[in-house]
Amino acid sequence: MFKPVPLKNSFSDYEPFVAREIMELHYSSHYIGYLNNLNKALEKYPEFFNQSVNEILSSINTVPEDIRSVVRNMGGGVSNHELLWEILSTKETNVVNGRLKSDVEKAFSSWDEFVSQFQKTVTSSFGAGWVWLVFDKGKNLKIVFIQNQDSPYMNGETPIFGLDIWEHAYYLQHQNGKLAYFKEVWKILDWQVIEDRYSSLIK
Incomplete structure (x- = not known):
């Protein structure tokens, strides 16, 4: 059985950037709902508990057809959110002058251009989903919008970090203001954690 990853902080510690509620x-x-539903679906095929959620998603077509859709949706929800919990800080942070910043500037011409493109992808996306910075199959850095709870791992891509743009992530605080939500959450991305993650992925 997969167990929940605890938040590093209390719910209220993320205020005022993200409301406690x-x-x-x-x-x-x-x-927790995604996690419980994933565990319930996999009870029929307990051998999958020997893999990580990300490993299961990376080979989603090997999951038996009768539970594949549930595992895709619930497993994606688990994986996506666990990465989000990892990269959120409780205070404003600045980008680290490291390999990620350097590689992003090469891929997008400048850091400001990267932020602008990420923001535009968030605000122009239609429907529920996530916006990601990923490695594609050719190890190129890309910004992608992926609908619902589908994971980049399902497409052979590796997520570096992402933002949840389902309405449950912001509506109580910002109503339909995705731009305001983006600006607040961007302030508390933990760039040292993201840099460390990126460095481990490119080894």
Whole structure:
């Protein structure tokens, strides 16, 4: 059985950037719900508990057809949110002058251009999903919008970090203001954690 990854901080510690009510609902209802439903689906095929959730998603077509859709949706929800919990800080942070920043500037011409493109992808996306910075299959850095709870791992891509743009992530605080949500959450991305993750992925 997969166990929940605990938040590094209390729900209220993310204020004022993310409201306590949103963090509590997001973690205790949505994330825990995805996890419970994933565990329930995999009870029929317990051998999958020998893999990580990300490994299962990377080979989603090997999951038996009768539970594949549930594992895709619930497993994606688990994986996506666990990465989000990892990269959120509780205070404003600045990008680290490391390999990620250097490679992003090469791929997008400048850091500001990267932020602008990420923001545009968030605000122009239609429907529920996530916006990601990923490695594609050719190890190129790309910004992608992926609908629903589908994971980049399902496409052979490796997520570096992402933002949840389902309405449950922001509506109680920002209503339909995705731009305001983006600006607040971007302030508390933990760039040292993201840099460390990136460095481990490119080894």
